[in-house]
Amino acid sequence: MTDHPTRPYDPDPRAHPGLRAIALVEAAKAFVALAAASGLEILGPAPLRNAVHLLIRHFELSATEGPLAWLANAISSGTVHATAAIAAAYGLLHAIEAWGLWRDKAWASWLGCLAAAIYLPFDLYALARHPGWPAVTVLVVNVVIVWVLARDLFRRRTPLPR
Structure with missing residues (x-):
């Protein structure tokens, strides 16, 4: 206990x-x-x-x-x-x-995480085709969004001490 x-x-x-x-x-x-x-x-x-x-x-x-x-x-x-x-x-x-x-709705974190994750392969393709700071910036922003929303979803599933 x-x-x-x-x-x-x-x-x-x-x-x-x-x-x-x-x-x-x-x-x-x-x-x-x-x-x-x-x-x-x-x-x-x-x-x-x-x-x-x-x-x-x-x-x-x-x-x-x-x-x-x-x-x-x-x-x-x-x-x-x-x-x-x-x-x-x-x-x-x-x-x-x-x-x-x-x-702070869980469904919104799911929606945002999935939506941002869908863009990642296109961001990587854009970076390969047109390397430079704009492509890197877009990729980093989308990775951060996926990370923050995935972290939120993980925290919702993990019991927290009061």
Whole structure:
């Protein structure tokens, strides 16, 4: 028998200051994604197509070949609405995750840990293809996020002395 009673997890969010920092990052991602979705819906396809054509002319690229030409042809009302819907869903998911992390919810730690871990192979690929401080920074940030959230989940499963 132990002298101290145990708890299954630590419910105090201030016991895990990294969760609050990650919640703020996730809230910022949510804001940017929702702003992008709103901007796409407000602008519509015509100004976007005109902006791509302006880039093609400015950089003296082919108007019929290449990625920008493909993009200009792909921009339609349907693709703008679909892209805005995807951005809005992404933003809402990050907003929910931010709320959950701020409120110290275990499901939010699971969601954030899995979401950040999914990016790691892409971060490693980007680092291999384009070595430099931006790729290293993104990789380090995602590793830290996975570590902090995994540590939180581990602490929730480990009984703590009172």
